Amino acid sequence: MSNQLILSIPAPILTYDEYAKLQGQKVKDVVNAVANGRLPVYTPPCGPHENPARVKKYINMVALYAEAAKAANLEFGLGS
Template identity: 75%
Template sequence: MSNQLILSIPAPILTYQEYARLQGLTVQSVASAVFAGKLPVYTPPCSPNENPARVKKYINMIALYAEAAKAANIDMALTSDKQV
């Protein structure tokens, strides 16, 4: 029998503002962590006439959970089953 830990991630991506609020940080400190490569970011696709640098970026919570699991030596499998 294997042990399972089931996590529910309320939102797969968060704005810098929402992530900062949840973590008790300033938006500037979140932006600095992103710039330093310490937080994973999701950048939505943009149209060819948009400047990619100006597209709003989000904190990628799925990647953050995966990084945390790896750091804790936990094997993580993702599923889209909506069993509650």
């Protein structure tokens, strides 16, 4: 018999504002965490005439949960 931990991710990606509110942080602290590589980011594909640096970025919650599971020595899989 195997034990399972079932997690519910509120959304696969969150804006910096949404993530800050969820964590009780200031947006500037989230921006700093992203800049320092402490939070995974999802950048949507941009068109050929868009500047990639100006495309809105999001906190990648799926990657964050996967990192947390790995740090806790848990196997992370996506349900079907």
